[in-house]
Amino acid sequence: MKPATLDHRSDVLQNSVVVFSNNYLPMSRVNIRRAVTLLVSGRAEPLELETNLFWQLRSPSVTIEVPHHIRLRVSTAERLWKVPPVSRRELLRRDGHKCQYCGAGKALTIDHVIPRSRGGGHTWDNVVIACERCNGKKxxxxxxxxxxALKTKPKAPMHPAVAFAESFWQNRPMPE
Ligand SMILES: [Zn+2]
Structure with missing residues (x-):
């Protein structure tokens, strides 16, 4: 069972597989090739959710079924992750490069929701991206x-794995 013998033209290879941690937390998506490597090397095993779905990879000599969800057999030492300090770059990423008042994507500045002159802090829950016009108005x-009015309530960025897990379960279709 060598991934190298697989049909390279197969569209199946365009798909991805969700990797769960050893303690069943959905962590990330990997491409099929990577998933096969993890399975063949024994570092991951198929994970059965409410449905057993497989991608089928065919070559002239072999058919491999790659489950849509796999779970790592070894526990990954969760790397230490700390909330990053407030910075323009992180803030732009969190707010999607858009003014949080009007949605504009240009002339972006940082606005303190509670103005600093009135005691507002330079903290994740008090800073948003705002265009110059809205910032001036405010x-x-x-x-x-x-x-x-704010489009979203500002908050600190989440651990990437937690953010992935949240969107994974949210976007999951209901079992049939
Ligand atoms: Zn604006």
């Missing part, structure tokens, strides 16, 4: 004095 006022 100035040193509280939100309720401006007529502006």
């Amino acid at each position: 100035g040193d006022k509280y939100l309720n004095e401006t007529g502006l």
